[in-house]
Each structure stands twice: as structure tokens, then as C-alpha cells.
Amino acid sequence: MAKEFIVTPWNVSGDVDYKRLINEFGIKEIDGPLLKRIKKITGELHPFLRRNIFFAHRDLNWILDEYEKGNKFFLYTGRAPSGHTHLGHLVPWIFTKWIQEKFNVNLWFQFPDEEKFLFKENLTLKDTEKYTYENMLDVIAVGFDPKKTKFLIDTKNANLMYKEALKVAKKINFSNVKAAFGLNNESNIGIIFYTAMQAVPAFLPSVLAKKNIPCLIPHAVDQDPHFRLSRDVVGKLGYYKPASIQCRFLPALQGSSGKMSASMEKTAIYTVDNEKIVAKKINKYAFSGGRDTIEEHRRLGGIPEKDIAYQWLNFFEEDDKKLVKIYHDYKSGKLLSGELKAILIDKINNMLKKHQKNREKAKKQLDKFIIKG
């Protein structure tokens, strides 16, 4: 019997079956021929593509068709501020940065600072304002090109966005959002309306440029219901339906169920965590695929498929050879669980050291990214 799991923009729980998700959401698997096609343009494949972390898409072949005809797309992704950025958030951003570089395209990065305020009883707009600032630093730290990247903050850029959201909202009814997001009669009218705001960056650049520009949205797969709902609407408004490319969730430290949650301290490592905290969290909480005793581990070997330290290295160790060696050493029992965790701690702390340095510099770069209006 299939295990139960839930994937909506506001709730991811259970053991996610990505094969089933592909069918249920009506997205397409990224297969060999498509990877080959991307590689022909980019010269190399990002590890997230090689390792099937970005695993599904909508209309990606069409985006490449247009690109090859000289009709460049723009990228759109985002972050709903409700807490500090964790490593799971970085996954689509790192990939988006790679796409920006390889295809030399513009990025519109949305900060829907109302979404989590509307969804979470105790979160205030003061909180989301603070986290918008903190999250912006993290986005900049990933290394986006300031000349080709614009930040859209829903409450601050409402003069640009609200009018466009209305055009979307007129074509979506309550039954639609009930079905797509599991909302009900007790849902507040803000969260009911919200999906219209999330649709806007998919066509706002076309509105502003007064010409139709293809849009590609890299995102974690839980956001798909928004775009499933708004794709057709955006099409009816006379713009290209946005294409998308979807990634899996970085598993929580405790195990592979669901995704990391920014609101549950122990399941996540934050970009602002220091070296000691990183080491402590991984050593203490990262679910191990190792055996009960060293002797047993040497004899039977670890189980990388169940081991969170290994799973995380699968996301963040870009060197395939190193990763394969770790896999075999762990599986054969040569590498102990504590040693594997030490490799991960080292990897993450190196990443974060660089990230935190960039994050400090970002404080002076904000003006280059934020749009007025």
C-alpha cells in the first residue's frame, strides 16, 4: 500500500513519493534526452541536475526552443519570509544562480512578505519585515548578478503588483483555491487572495517591458499548486504560460520525511548558524544510517540511503568522485557514522563561512536589487 504524504505550499508531511507527485501534479520528469539538451547549451550539468534533485518540469523544452530561437526567458523565484534562511531554501537559489549565469538571463526574485503573515496566527508584519531584510541578505549572498536581478517585495511594491494581481484574481474562484490548496470556509480572505499575488512576477516583466517574454520558474515542488492554477490564467491574459523546473526537498535533519522547516529549530541548519552550532546540530540530530556498534558497522556497512549526512552531501558535495567514494566507503563499513558526519560538518561550515562573508557584504548592496515603485 502506498504511504500517505501531503505536499501543498503550506504543508509538506509524510514520506514524499516523487514518482506519484509527478502524476498527481501533472508535471513531467526530467529525462535523459532533456538533460542532454540542456548540456548542449550549458556545457556541463549542475550537480542538482546530474543527481535528479531538480527532477521535474513544465514546458522546459519550449523554453529551450525559444532560447535557441533567440527569444530569451527571464527567471522568477521567491521566498516567503517567516524566519531565517535554512539550507533547504538555498537549494533552488543556488540552481537559479547557475541558470542565470549559464543562460545570461534576468531574474525577478519575489519576497511575498504577506504570505506567512496571513497563514501563521502569531506572525506579525513587523516580524515579516525583519525576515524580509534577513532573507534578502541571503539571496544576495548566493551571488546573483545585481545588474540582472530585481527584488519584488509584495507590500512595498504593491503599486506595481496589486493591479496585475486583480487581473489574475478575477479568473480564479473559491472552488479553485479550495481544490488546489485545501482551503476552507474558515480560511481568511487574505490567504484566499494570495495566490494571485504569487502569479504576478510570472508576467509583470512582460507588462513593464510591453512585450511578451517567456518565464522560467525554478522552485521546490510544493509551490507547484500556485503555478498549476495560474498558468492557464496568465495564458488567458495574453502572456506566455510560465514554464517551471522543480526540485526535491532537502530532508530534515531527523529523517527523510517531509522537508526542513524554518520554524522548527532542530530540523534545520540556518545560514546564520556558527561553526559550533552546525557541528552540534549535525552530531546530535542528523539521522544516521550507521549500525549500533562499530564492530557491526564494520561488518555490515552503513545505509547511505537512510543516512541524512550522506543525503545532505548528495546535495552539497559537488565533486562526483568524492561523493561516490564516500558512498562506497560508508556502505562497505570503512567509513563510520561519526566520520561521515565530520565530512558533512566540514563541508557545511566551509559553505557557510563563504556565505556569511557574502552576507555581510550584502548589507551594502541592497539598493542595487530593490526596485522602487
Add this chain to the structure above:
Amino acid sequence: MAKEFIVTPWNVSGDVDYKRLINEFGIKEIDGPLLKRIKKITGELHPFLRRNIFFAHRDLNWILDEYEKGNKFFLYTGRAPSGHTHLGHLVPWIFTKWIQEKFNVNLWFQFPDEEKFLFKENLTLKDTEKYTYENMLDVIAVGFDPKKTKFLIDTKNANLMYKEALKVAKKINFSNVKAAFGLNNESNIGIIFYTAMQAVPAFLPSVLAKKNIPCLIPHAVDQDPHFRLSRDVVGKLGYYKPASIQCRFLPALQGSSGKMSASMEKTAIYTVDNEKIVAKKINKYAFSGGRDTIEEHRRLGGIPEKDIAYQWLNFFEEDDKKLVKIYHDYKSGKLLSGELKAILIDKINNMLKKHQKNREKAKKQLDKFIIKG
């Protein structure tokens, strides 16, 4: 048996029973002692008060208490652009102008240019933009003090309004708007959210001034469901609950059912109609309370209570003595239906002549009223 009628912000039909409305909406009648209290401050009573056209209120005594303590209120009213302004729209504006003058207070005038776009299938945002401009000219023509009057246009002032609307929206759910406005699962998510935007001007001046200021909303009674819903919410946000004062509808030319509709040409006279059109509409369409033949009319007399020309004079002939004379002359049969219509035509054309002159001047005054931001 009571006749059926409907009064919601988007549908007024049937013979409105204002006594029943007072009970159903939970508003209060404006009675003798309250009129006396107003007169003590204003020196005189506006005909709309003397004639019970503004007939109900919420918390008006509290507004006067605060006023007498030196805690001045601000006024808030509005117009959702979907067509040209007709005489029915002018009724609350004329009264609001009188209040502004007599109490020397500020007015925030909202143009929710999304409301009718969301509600009417074929209305575009281009249409509502055009009518926002046209309607603004009419509002200015009424004679508001440019130093004390600010226009809020929802799509153009969204940077000021959207964030505040979110605070309201978080506290209203789908069940609430279903009950208040008769929305259903097929209602679009824009119109579901909209009431939050209509609540904003009731406390935005307090937000901007960083102090709590009482708010009085003069409006036609069909708008009450919005404020019934948002009053408590605004209170919970820490601002004064808005008070309100409600007027009856100027009846449609064809008869006293429902209200004038800007979208039904024959039921209304527009502020842009010329003298000939006014005469033609009144002569052709105004429902008459006169008799079938002149001889019968002289013998039995007319019925002013059923006569639209008389009903309209009850709104627009400010001189009580003149109005009483017309009433008796018509009821006695001395004044014929055609003669009564001629009096109304003259009255309306004089009003509109002055209005249209002001409307032309208004084109150069827009900048004084529109707020940036």
C-alpha cells in the same frame, strides 16, 4: 405580508423597507434628540437631515461626544468607478461636503477602482481608469476643500493600502463574507478579498498620523455590510471603530423600486447630461403620480408619494416652503404632472449647469487632491 427586497453593496432591488433595514442591519434611526444635538453644533440642519434622507447611523452620538471634547473626526466616503456619475451618487457627496464645512474636518475619498472590475464580467481596468478620472471631476465639482480632502485610488495607492488591508483580511474568513455579501464558491478571489480594501480608509489616516482619530463614514445604506463586517476588525487592530451615517437611495426614474443604476441609462440622469437630455429623460421616463386625464387630475389630485418628479424634488429642492407648496398644489390637483416635471427639469438643469462648470475647472485641480504613494 412584507414585500421582498435585497440590499447588498452589489445588488439593490425590490421596494426597500427602510424600517426593516434598520433592524436587519442593526443600525440606529436618526431621531429627534439626535437631530437637535447636531443642530446645536451646526446651527442649521441640512435638508437631507430634515427630510430623513440621511435616516440611520452607527455611533454618531459617540462622534459628537468626541467632537465636543475637542477630538475631531475625519470623514471617509467613496465611489467605485464603473460608469458616469449620476444624481444618486451626488446625494452622499453633497451631504459629506456639508459635514466637512460645518465641522471643519478632513475627508478621505476612496476610489476603489478594482471593485466593479472584479464584479462585472465585461468591465476592464482600462474602463475603470477612465471612469476614475471622470468621477474624480464630479467629486471635486461638489466643492470639497482641496486643503482638507485627499483621494485614495486603490490600484494607484496600493503601496499605502495593501499592507493595511492584509491586517483586516487576516481577521475575516470566507464564511463571514459569504454571510455579509451573499458570495459563494464561484465568487472570484478578488471580490472575496475586496472588503478588506474598503475597510482601509477607516483607519489609514490614524496609521499615517501615528495617532488614533475617530472616523465618520457618510454613505448610502447598501454599503453598510462592508462596515458591519470591518468595524469590529478595525477595533481589534487598536483603532476606533468607524462610525457611520446612512442615506436612502434616490429612486430610479421609472419608480421607487431599488436605486438608480449607473449601468442602466434610462433609470438615471448623469452629471454630464445636457439640458435637452435631462428634459427628455424626465418627461419620458419619470414615473408619474398624476391621473389619466387632466379632468380627473383636477378632481382627484396627484399622488406625490408615488411621483418620481416630486420624490426627486424632495432630495434637491432645498427650500422647504417651496417644496410644501408644490406638495399641496400637486395633491390638490392644481399642479399638473407635466408642470411638476417642468419644475424638476428646471431645478436639475440649474444644478447641473453649475456642476458642469465646476467640473471643467476640476480638470486643473486634480493634483491638489490625488495623493502620491
